[in-house]
Amino acid sequence: MLLEVSGITAAYGSVQVIENVSLSVGEGAAVGILGANGAGKTTTLRAISGTVRVPSGTITFKGQDIRGKRPEEVAALGISHVPEGRGTLPNLTVEENLRVGAYLRKDRSGIETDIAFILELFPNLKRRFTSNGSALSGGEQQMMAIGRAFLAKPTLLVLDEPSLGLAPSTAKDVYAAISRLRLETGIAMLVVEQNANLAFSVVDTAVVLETGRSVLSGSTAELRGNDEIRRAYLGG
Amino acid sequence: MNSFGTFVQLVVDGLAQGSIYAALALAIVLVHQATGLINFAQGGMAVLGSYIGMTVGNLVVPVNLILGVLVGVIVAVAASFAIGAFIERFVMRRFQGGEEDTKVVATIGLLTLITGAIGMIWGFNFIPYPFFFNTSTSFTVAGIAISLWSLTTFLTIVALMAVLQLLFTKTKMGLGLRAVADNPGSSALSGIRVGRMLMVGWGLAAALGTIAGILLAAKAQLNPGNFDAILVYALAAVIIGGLSSPIGAVVAALGIAVLENLAGTFLPWIGHDLKIAVPFVLLFVILLLRPQGLFGRKSVVRV
Amino acid sequence: MNGLRNLVDRPWARWALGAVIAIILLVLPLSATEFTNQTITRIAVFAVAVLGLNIVMGYTGQVSLGHIFFVGVGAYCAIIPIRALWGGSIAEGAIVIGFALAIIIPGIVGLIVALAAVRLRGLALAMITIALPIIGVPIAKRFSDITGGNEGVSVRRLDYVASDGQTYKGNPFSAPAWSGLADDQWQYYLVMIIAAALFGLAFFLVRGKYGRAFAIVKANESVAASMGISPYRYKVLAFTIASMYGGAAGFLYIVALQYTSSETLSFGHSIELVIATIVGGAGSIVGSILGGAVYVLVPQITNAISPESTTVVQGIVILLVLFLLPGGLASLPRVLARRFRRARGGHNVDSSNSTEPAIENTENTKH
Numbered sequence: 068m069l070l071e072v073s074g075i076t077a078a079y080g081s082v083q084v085i086e087n088v089s090l091s092v093g094e095g096a097a098v099g100i101l102g103a104n105g106a107g108k109t110t111t112l113r114a115i116s117g118t119v120r121v122p123s124g125t126i127t128f129k130g131q132d133i134r135g136k137r138p139e140e141v142a143a144l145g146i147s148h149v150p151e152g153r154g155t156l157p158n159l160t161v162e163e164n165l166r167v168g169a170y171l172r173k174d175r176s177g178i179e180t181d182i183a184f185i186l187e188l189f190p191n192l193k194r195r196f197t198s199n200g201s202a203l204s205g206g207e208q209q210m211m212a213i214g215r216a217f218l219a220k221p222t223l224l225v226l227d228e229p230s231l232g233l234a235p236s237t238a239k240d241v242y243a244a245i246s247r248l249r250l251e252t253g254i255a256m257l258v259v260e261q262n263a264n265l266a267f268s269v270v271d272t273a274v275v276l277e278t279g280r281s282v283l284s285g286s287t288a289e290l291r292g293n294d295e296i297r298r299a300y301l302g303g
Numbered sequence: 304m305n306s307f308g309t310f311v312q313l314v315v316d317g318l319a320q321g322s323i324y325a326a327l328a329l330a331i332v333l334v335h336q337a338t339g340l341i342n343f344a345q346g347g348m349a350v351l352g353s354y355i356g357m358t359v360g361n362l363v364v365p366v367n368l369i370l371g372v373l374v375g376v377i378v379a380v381a382a383s384f385a386i387g388a389f390i391e392r393f394v395m396r397r398f399q400g401g402e403e404d405t406k407v408v409a410t411i412g413l414l415t416l417i418t419g420a421i422g423m424i425w426g427f428n429f430i431p432y433p434f435f436f437n438t439s440t441s442f443t444v445a446g447i448a449i450s451l452w453s454l455t456t457f458l459t460i461v462a463l464m465a466v467l468q469l470l471f472t473k474t475k476m477g478l479g480l481r482a483v484a485d486n487p488g489s490s491a492l493s494g495i496r497v498g499r500m501l502m503v504g505w506g507l508a509a510a511l512g513t514i515a516g517i518l519l520a521a522k523a524q525l526n527p528g529n530f531d532a533i534l535v536y537a538l539a540a541v542i543i544g545g546l547s548s549p550i551g552a553v554v555a556a557l558g559i560a561v562l563e564n565l566a567g568t569f570l571p572w573i574g575h576d577l578k579i580a581v582p583f584v585l586l587f588v589i590l591l592l593r594p595q596g597l598f599g600r601k602s603v604v605r606v
Numbered sequence: 607m608n609g610l611r612n613l614v615d616r617p618w619a620r621w622a623l624g625a626v627i628a629i630i631l632l633v634l635p636l637s638a639t640e641f642t643n644q645t646i647t648r649i650a651v652f653a654v655a656v657l658g659l660n661i662v663m664g665y666t667g668q669v670s671l672g673h674i675f676f677v678g679v680g681a682y683c684a685i686i687p688i689r690a691l692w693g694g695s696i697a698e699g700a701i702v703i704g705f706a707l708a709i710i711i712p713g714i715v716g717l718i719v720a721l722a723a724v725r726l727r728g729l730a731l732a733m734i735t736i737a738l739p740i741i742g743v744p745i746a747k748r749f750s751d752i753t754g755g756n757e758g759v760s761v762r763r764l765d766y767v768a769s770d771g772q773t774y775k776g777n778p779f780s781a782p783a784w785s786g787l788a789d790d791q792w793q794y795y796l797v798m799i800i801a802a803a804l805f806g807l808a809f810f811l812v813r814g815k816y817g818r819a820f821a822i823v824k825a826n827e828s829v830a831a832s833m834g835i836s837p838y839r840y841k842v843l844a845f846t847i848a849s850m851y852g853g854a855a856g857f858l859y860i861v862a863l864q865y866t867s868s869e870t871l872s873f874g875h876s877i878e879l880v881i882a883t884i885v886g887g888a889g890s891i892v893g894s895i896l897g898g899a900v901y902v903l904v905p906q907i908t909n910a911i912s913p914e915s916t917t918v919v920q921g922i923v924i925l926l927v928l929f930l931l932p933g934g935l936a937s938l939p940r941v942l943a944r945r946f947r948r949a950r951g952g953h954n955v956d957s958s959n960s961t962e963p964a965i966e967n968t969e970n971t972k973h
Contacts, residue, residue, distance in 0.1 A: 116492060142494035154489030156482055167482045170475070171494040219493060341729045343671070343736065397929060404669045407732050408884050409928050411671065415877055416921025423914045531873050535740045538733040542726065576744040583737050590722035 068127075069094045069255050070115070070146075070223055075124030075134070077107075077114045084110045086279040088124075090257075092223060097249055097256040099266040099287075101300050102276035108259040109151050111276065112225050115257070116148035117141040129222070143171055147221035151228060153212040157201035161192055164200050164211050168218030178218065185214035188244050206237035210244070217248065224248075226258045230265050242268050263300035267291070275300075308447045313564045319453030321560025322460035326515035327530065327537035328544070328552040329464065330508035335546050336484040337504035338395065340406045344413035345512055346530030346537070348390075351417050352383035352513025353520045353529070354425050357432050364433045372435050376517060380510045387509025388502035395505075396498070421527040434521035456518045463514060464553065467507075480504055532579060536560070539582040543589070559585075635794045643790040644862070645902060650801040651858040653898025656883045657808050657891070658851025663880075664889030665812050666844035667824030668724070668731050672738030674879050676712040676849045678746070678871025680856020684708040685759050685866055686752055692778045693766025701778060708857035709850045716849020720842040727827075731845075739876040746868035758867025761860070779864050797858050804854055809891055811847070820844055874917075878905075881924040887936025896935045 070092040077085045085107035092098045100108045113119040115126060117138040126134040133141055142148070147168075156164050165185060169178045186193040189210040195203060203211060209229055216224055229245065230238035242265050249256060249269060260266035266273065267287045275283040275296065283296070290296045327346060334342045342348075360375020390413065398406045438452040471477035482490040483500040491497045512530075519529060540559055544551030559582040567578035635643045659673040684704035691700035723734040747755045754760075763775045781792030811817055819840050822830045827837040860866060869875075882901035887893020904923065908916040927934060931941065 118488065118491070138488075138491040139494050139496045142492055148492045150489065150492060154486060154492060156485040156489060158485050159478075159481060163478060163481075166478060167490065167493050167495070170479060170482075215493065341733060343732075394925065402667075403729060404663065404667060404888075405928060405932065407669045407671075407729060408880060408924065411877055411880055412921050412924035412928065414921075415881065415917055416925065419915070419917025419919070419921050423918055426914075528873075532740050535737045538736065542730055542733055574748075577748055579744060580741045583734070583741055586734070587718075587722045590725050 068092065069096070069129065070257070071125070071127045072111070072115065073125045075111075075114055075121050075126060077110050077119050077121050079110075079119070084279055085114065085276075088114075088276065088279070088281045090274040090281055090284065092255050092257050095253045095255050096272070097258065097270040099263070099270035099273035100257065100259045100276060101263050101266065101273050101290075101296075103299075104261075105278075106276040107279040108276055109227055110279075112148060112227050112257070112259055113150075115141070116146060116225060118148075118150075142219060145220075145222035146225060147216035147219045147223070148225040149209075149212045149216045149227060149229065151231065153205075153208045154215075155200040155203070155208045155211065157199065159200055161196050161198055161200065161203070161211055165192075165214050165218050168215030170219075172218075172220060177220070181218050181220070185217060188247065189214060206233050206241065209233065209241055213241070213245065213248070217252075217254075221254065223255045223257060226256065228259050228261060230260065230262055238262070238265060245269050263290075263296075264302070267301075309568070310565075311447045312449065313568055314561055315449055315457075316453050317561035317564035318557055319450070319456040320564065321557035322457045323515045323519050324533060324536040324540055324560055325553040325556035326460050326463070326511055327533055328540040328556045329467075329549055330512040330515075331537055331541055332546060332549050332552050333504055333508040333511070335541075337480065337501055338391070338399065340395070340403075340410070341538075341541075342505075342508070343407065343410040343534065344390075344417060345508065346534035347414040347417040347421075348383065348386060348509045349512030349516035350525070350527060350529050351386065351421055352379045352509065353432065353516035353525055354421055355379045355382045356513070356517050357430065357520065357525055358425075360433050368433065369435060372433055375433070376514070379513050379517060383509040383513035384506035387505040387507070390509075391502045391505035392498070396501070418527050425525075425527075427527055429524040429526050431524050432517065432520035438522040452518075452522050456522075459518060460515065463511060467511070476503070535579070536582060539586055543582075543586060631798065635791045640788070640790045643794045645906070647790070647794045647797045647862045649895075649898045649902045650797045651855055651862050651898070652879070652882070652901040653895045654801050654804050654858055655852055655855035655879060656886060656897035656901065657805060657894035658848040658855065659879060659883045660888060660890070660894050660897070661808065661812070661820075661851065662841075662844045662848035663883060664887075664893070665817060665824065666820040666841060668841055668844065669729065670735045670845065670848065671732050671880055672735035672742075672876055673848065673852055674876035675735075675738035675742045675871050676716060676852025677856045677859065677879075678739075678742060678866070678868075679712045679715060680708040680853030681859045681866035681870055682746070682753055682759070682856070683711045683853065684857040684860040685761060685864075688778055688860070689759060689761050689764060692761070692764060693768065693774075693776065698778075704860070705854075705857050708853045708860075710853075712853030712856070713846055713850040716852070717842065717846045719849075720845035724838060724841045724845065731841075736876075739871050739873045742871045743868045743873070746871065754867060756868060758865055758869070760865040762864045777864060779861050793861055797861050800854070800858060800861075804851065805891065805894075808851070808894075812891070816840075816843070878920060881920055885923060885927050885934055887934030890934070890936040893934050893936035900935070 068091045072091065073089045075085065075088050076083065088107065088111050090098065090100070100111060102108045110119055114121045117133070117136050117140065121134050124134065125132065128144060128146060131144070133144065156167060159167065165182055166178070169181070172178055186196070191207050192210055192214060195207060200208065200211065213226070213229065226245070229241050233241065245256070246269050248254065256269065258266055258270055263273075270287060272284065272286050273290055274281050275290075291301065327349065330345050331342060334340065334345065356375040356379025359378040360371045362371070363374045364371030394413065395406070395409065398409050436451060440451040441448045442451060443449070471481060479490070479495045479500050480503060482493070482495055483497050484504070487497045516530065519533070523529065536559060537556065540556035541552050543559070544553070544555035562585070563578040563581040566573050566581045567575050573581065631646075634646070655673065655677050658676070659670060662668050662670050684707065687707055688700045688704040691703065692698075693700075719735070719738070723731045746753045761779070762777050764778065765773055766776055767773055777789070779793055779796070780789045781787040785792055787795070812820070819830070819835045822833065822835055823837045823840045830837050830840070859870065878901060882897040883894075885900045886895070886897025904920060905916050908919045931937060933941070
């Protein structure tokens with residue numbers, strides 16, 4: 068397994084947000100996390116990337132224990148987290164935003180190739196290449212965030228609700244690009260999504276969280292077959 | 304001397320004095336952009352750096368004046384960088400994310416500690432700073448006497464700003480510094496070591512301040528309170544020019560210094576002693592008339 | 607130790623403690639040395655100054671770094687009319703005029719400063735007020751014909767014309783014959799009574815309607831605005847009241863010392879006052895009294911040991927307090943009580959007290 072999360076807890080101050088979450092992501096696999104608001108989806112991602120304290124449980128990545136590591140260290144190991152709210156650097160241009168993603172890389176030509184790839188994947192970004200991050204629309208900021216994360220050349224891309232706040236058509240475009248990204252690069256992905264239909268267009272398996280616990284996991288086909296899941300997350 | 308000649312001299316001297324304010328203002332903006340706080344100890348740190356430069360420089364000066372001054376400056380800049388980084392890491396980081404007023408008081412505490420330490424080590428008397436040339440030297444251009452110190456100071460600070468501009472826009476380190484100032488959380492997710500960048504930001508600001516401190520000390524001699532008043536000018540420049548606009552702060556600093564110099568000479572009632580009130584009277588009038596502030600808060604210009 | 611903690615928590619115990627201290631303060635000067643009386647008098651003077659700073663900084667959350675300016679202005683506003691008018695046609699009335707001016711003029715100056723400086727949000731107030739002492743000193747020196755400049759103004763040996771038409775030398779604040787007190791005792795009681803009244807006023811101010819508004823503005827300006835409390839207006843109000851308290855402290859300073867100079871409002875003293883306020887305890891009445899004591903006693907002690915170390919000691923003290931006791935000395939009993947409770951509880955020790963603040967984690971607390 069590339070990433071193995073087992074029985075973790077996490078809290079903000081004295082408020083326990085996740086109590087017992089386990090999941091795993093295989094090499095090159097794409098896993099979704101489903102759940103209602105407040106179920107602990109975002110916190111699970113933040114636990115993995117080291118932006119929230121994880122008092123107990125284990126998180127291993129490429130066989131290495133990463134629980135308690137700082138976000139910079141986790142990023143250096145090959146996990147790129149596209150945070151909720153997109154993490155835009157508002158006063159930096161699109162180009163600089165992307166180059167921040169490649170901060171740890173030394174292969175100059177590889178960086179240029181990857182920037183070209185992202186601009187081809189998201190033609191909008193090409194047009195706004197010299198604009199400040201703050202001038203972008205929500206959809207463009209999301210594309211830029213994915214591009215920034217990709218430029219780190221990660222083994223695992225962690226995406227926190229890429230569709231949040233986007234018009235349905237934009238959200239579909241973004242997911243189409245994510246699918247292509249996966250297809251062409253084979254990056255493993257962990258995707259939190261409220262809209263399960265969108266998530267299922269990318270992931271092979273998914274984990275369901277309820278009030279801070281992982282309660283169910285399975286392939287997308289299995290989950291589609293589950294009445295409760297269908298009613299709760301697939302709109303019918 | 305005709306009054307036009309006096310005017311030109313005052314402007315040149317004002318620009319030199321103003322570039323010292325500007326350097327400190329820029330250091331304050333630098334730290335504010337990186338950490339969101341106003342470092343009231345910035346002036347004190349600059350003075351500390353100058354004392355270090357003086358002490359080290361005087362060890363070598365008997366051998367060779369130029370070499371001695373140079374060694375002093377280099378050691379002072381390096382030491383200030385280290386002191387700035389150290390203070391960020393071991394003092395200010397404790398207060399990161401805390402209340403604004405706590406951070407202000409912490410920097411006030413630092414100012415007190417640093418000023419006191421300087422006084423204990425070097426005393427409270429004025430001490431001459433060894434410099435490349437006699438700072439009362441001046442040369443004449445078209446019948447107008449220009450102070451060599453003023454010209455050197457102005458050009459040095461302008462050159463430093465150009466170097467900083469290049470550092471911030473053309474280097475990877477600069478990109479990291481700006482990224483952390485812009486969005487530390489997101490920068491960390493991209494693998495940038497936020498803490499290290501904050502230390503570098505503080506270090507750079509301290510080093511910049513120290514160069515200004517040395518230039519001032521070369522002319523006015525060294526004293527623990529050298530930058531008390533200059534801090535006030537720099538803060539006025541920062542308010543007028545905008546906390547988020549390094550260029551605005553620099554322009555405001557130069558403007559303040561030229562204006563107070565002219566007012567001090569041409570308005571006899573103000574004179575040398577009251578000219579410090581000039582920027583503040585101005586600031587008050589502007590604030591009362593333009594409550595929304597002065598320049599744009601969202602400047603995209605960065606150094 | 608539980609008993610002690612309960613005692614600290616009981617209102618009647620606190621009132622009783624206050625009453626005991628009040629009685630001690632009332633009786634003490636009759637037997638204490640002149641030096642002790644003068645020291646306590648000066649503590650009371652600066653406790654009022656710290657109280658003023660606390661109203662704007664501790665209770666309203668606005669950092670003012672130039673509070674000493676108002677103390678200095680108040681001192682001039684008190685001493686100048688007293689020197690000009692005392693003993694003449696209006697006799698002791700000069701002191702009343704001095705007192706009134708010492709409150710009104712700093713209040714007006716404070717109002718003007720606040721109207722301008724509070725318009726900018728954030729730390730602009732701190733950045734502007736730090737200039738007040740630095741501008742104030744040269745202004746005071748410029749008007750040296752009335753302020754005495756560096757030498758200052760004194761009313762210790764003032765020429766005055768008595769009712770018999772003769773000119774005498776006298777001190778407006780020496781003890782009147784009917785009181786049977788020594789000068790230091792008389793000044794002590796005068797300062798104490800006025801200081802106590804000012805503390806009483808502040809007590810009701812911060813616990814009343816205005817105090818609640820200040821607290822809301824301090825906690826969250828947007829919330830305050832949504833509740834119909836104008837942050838701007840209340841910040842101006844707090845700053846103006848603080849300036850008047852500063853001015854009143856300036857008057858008391860004249861009562862205690864009968865002298866002032868441009869040194870009174872120097873930059874260094876301004877910083878010391880801020881430090882004293884935080885070390886005493888921001889947002890606390892008791893903290894203000896302790897702050898006055900810190901302001902007066904710390905330099906007194908360090909001067910006795912090694913005068914050069916005064917500033918360093920103050921810097922170390924303030925940083926230590928910020929690191930270890932953010933609530934200041936006033937919070938010490940509560941902190942100690944909690945420590946003891948925890949120690950007794952044993953298993954109750956907080957395991958999550960990491961001293962390493964994760965910058966990245968503070969960015970947002972949403973989940």
